[in-house]
Amino acid sequence: MVENKQPSFVSDPLMPASSIHGEKNANTVQFVSADTGEAHWVMGGLFTYLVTGTESGGSYFTLIVDVGPEAGPPPHIHHLEEEQFYVLDGQLTYSVGDQTFEVSTGDFIHIPRGTVHSFRNGQKPSRLLATFSPAGIEGFFREVGDPVPAGGRLKSPPPVTEATIARFIAAEAGAWKEHHDTLPPPSAR
DSSP, X not given: OOOOEEOOTTSOXXXXXXXXXXXXXXXXXXXXXXXXXXXXXXXXXXXXXXXXXXXXXXXXXXXEEEEOTTOOOOSEXXXXXXXXXXXXXXXXXXXXXXXXXXXXXTOEEEEOTTOOEEEEEOSSOEEEXXXXXXXXXXXXHHHHSEEOOTTGGGSOOOOOOHHHHHHHHHHHHTTTTTTEEEOOOGGGO
8 A cells, every 4th residue: 555655844754644734724625815815024025825734734835926126035945845936927037047037927937946046026016826845935934024914915015124134044044944045145155
């Protein structure tokens, strides 16, 4: 008999899914009304959660990412998660490994785990549908982000301050070191 096996959230050996994900609402039907999911400002972007690992039985995490003009994350690596983006609206430039992609509304990009990547938004706001597999990285975004209060989605993001960056670096060096690394700027490498 073949057991349903999947990786845990942090790099434990493969274990039967039932022993990892015992949540009551794991892998059930989910409906999220527009602009109502749990949300966090993460380094200037608005991350709105649609399905978390708790709801998907740990198999994936899906969110909407609203990116401001000329914004985007620095080069970074997800060590445990595959990452996919479908562009709902906007134009962005993705750097993935040694490749560059100009993406726009309707385009899709898959980024394998362990691949250095970043993106930069164009001159207008963009909206992305993003999925990470397996789930788990949503906890990192909760830790490094600023929770968005009810009615806070229409406001501007909080500024990215030295404290914001320090919180990000501390999280990467702590409990999330198995998941995520932000790379220094090319001039510092």
